[in-house]
Amino acid sequence: MFKVISKDKNTKARTGKIQTAHGEVNTPCFMPCATYGVVRTLSNEELKNIGIEIILSNTYHLYLRPGLGIIKTLGSLHNFMNWDRPILTDSGGFQVFSLSSLRKISEEGVEFQSHIDGSRHFFSPEDVIEIQQQLGSDIMMPLDECVEYPSERDRVKTSLELTLRWAERSKAVHSRQLTVDSQEEKVRTCEPSTVNRQLFFGIAQGSTYLDLRKEAVNRLLEMNFAGYAIGGLSVGEPEELMFEILGFTLDLLPDDKPRYVMGVGSPIDILNAISLGADMFDCVMPTRNGRNGCAFTSEGKLTIRNTQYAEDKRPVDLNCNCFTCKNYSRAYIRHLFSLDEMLGLRLLSLHNLYFYNNIIRNAKKAIEKGRFEEFKREFEAKIQ
């Protein structure tokens, strides 16, 4: 279900292809956040026109709103949101810990209060898999505990052990489910690589402790996941430390499985992670920054509300072919922002996602030509 297509000469960057129930995903890939089943401000047609191949939704959010009943009535998350390309669902672990109040963690799972209405809920690792099975996402993630940065080694160790026990329990449900499904559909294999199956990734935690990261990876490898995610990064640690842990952990992961760096990051962060061998990314930055009036451009960031753009006839990015840059001037988009008109938020969200996707597209080409390092250097030089 994953094939490495090409490798760069001088870095660990690689291109690949993931086969999912809803089609192929070319890696490296950037997954826009459709937390509640919508990439904010954008239609699915716009996402496809940009070239987005996979989006990320969130189990915690969708479970609370609109709730599973509604999504099941509509068939699946794909049906509900009318998106026919792959979807990765995050487990909700991170959200339970960052958004909800009064969470109580036990061996069994996590009890939490909804950040919307304060209602009480309980997620076991098994629940989270079952919810994602009902959502029908293409790639599922297990419930994990996320520790804040910085955390004492003992705290991280204890948390990691729990996360790994939860991973085992999650894997057991998933394997059982696969077996049942396979029998029902008279398919002999119950490998997770089977198309028409939900892929299940493991998440390596371990905070800033290299030995704990190593332990996390080793234990996950024993469980044999379809892909491996690196969690708990970009949570406040210094950049240098983040890349040290990232590089160290990526090196431990097998070549023949996709590697997903959760919640990272800026365009340059992503290029750096690609050079260390990462394949998949998600981040709210392009859409959130877009809504805040901040555009990523080939010459660095641009704050559209600045007075200097009031009469600027030029597109947001002089070197961009997105819908926004082909049709609208900085002056007009600034006018929309000064009106708090949502078309403005949408035009910059669209541009920023196009910009992200375009960097990755160009990165892929560079990797195929064995000149990724050069490409990254050129990009960094232009941005700064």
Added chain:
Amino acid sequence: MFKVISKDKNTKARTGKIQTAHGEVNTPCFMPCATYGVVRTLSNEELKNIGIEIILSNTYHLYLRPGLGIIKTLGSLHNFMNWDRPILTDSGGFQVFSLSSLRKISEEGVEFQSHIDGSRHFFSPEDVIEIQQQLGSDIMMPLDECVEYPSERDRVKTSLELTLRWAERSKAVHSRQLTVDSQEEKVRTCEPSTVNRQLFFGIAQGSTYLDLRKEAVNRLLEMNFAGYAIGGLSVGEPEELMFEILGFTLDLLPDDKPRYVMGVGSPIDILNAISLGADMFDCVMPTRNGRNGCAFTSEGKLTIRNTQYAEDKRPVDLNCNCFTCKNYSRAYIRHLFSLDEMLGLRLLSLHNLYFYNNIIRNAKKAIEKGRFEEFKREFEAKIQ
């Protein structure tokens, strides 16, 4: 610059074509409100896909924000907002009276305070023409005074006289400008019918007094405008009275000029006005209702937030081919509204504009076949 194409058999409904500097407008037509140079939530591409041929912008709003300087730097309103089809600009008369505080009316014009920042401004009738010339709209409207409903006859009479003197002054500036332009461009004719010229419409006021409406029309006809608008309707008067005045006034207008009913209205209001001989309409209803979660459908209005739609797989309107109805379910759009997600507001705005435009498209066909009355009756029966 205006041609009647066909007339209905049993009503006064007609189809026609207005030639403007930015192309033809087929009538009857509905003009979405792009008050500040944007039809809220929608891109120009979406408007074109719906089939919108002309939009309405507002002199008062654009003068205050972004201001003329910015629009002139970008070239024109068309350039600024990247819309290459016709634009009608309202004069701002209605807005000065409805939005701004501390307005002082004199023979010379109107002094007012911005509803945005309280700054003081003055509009003479001449100013308003010059502003619209700088905006470069295709159809301009003169500054007028709008009286509230109900108003005493004396008050209306005095106001109407002022509005008519203002109309004369406006016409003088416009004719002078036309002559100058014609000489500059070595064009012999200075008829307002010349393509590449801004068309200038008169506005008939007179509140609910038929004799004053008649006087208004007669005086405007002497001034010879390219088209005639009926203002001061749909401001709180009973519906029956509105249609009485509308029918009476439309009957006074010449056949060979377009007739624009300002600020009207609901789909049924528009069909009724068409049957009385009206050609052009504008109303915030489709977009404002869309943003408020209210959809117009072939079976009446639908409030998307209602619980009954929570699991409804069907499109907003079962008989609609718009982007929204082809792609999204009621359940999903309701979910977007419960998130306050702007994609929801946009999807319903788009649907409602498509619905309005579609009614008018079907009305045109019915008129051409001489069966407008039947069409209107069928439409009303379905809606109720």
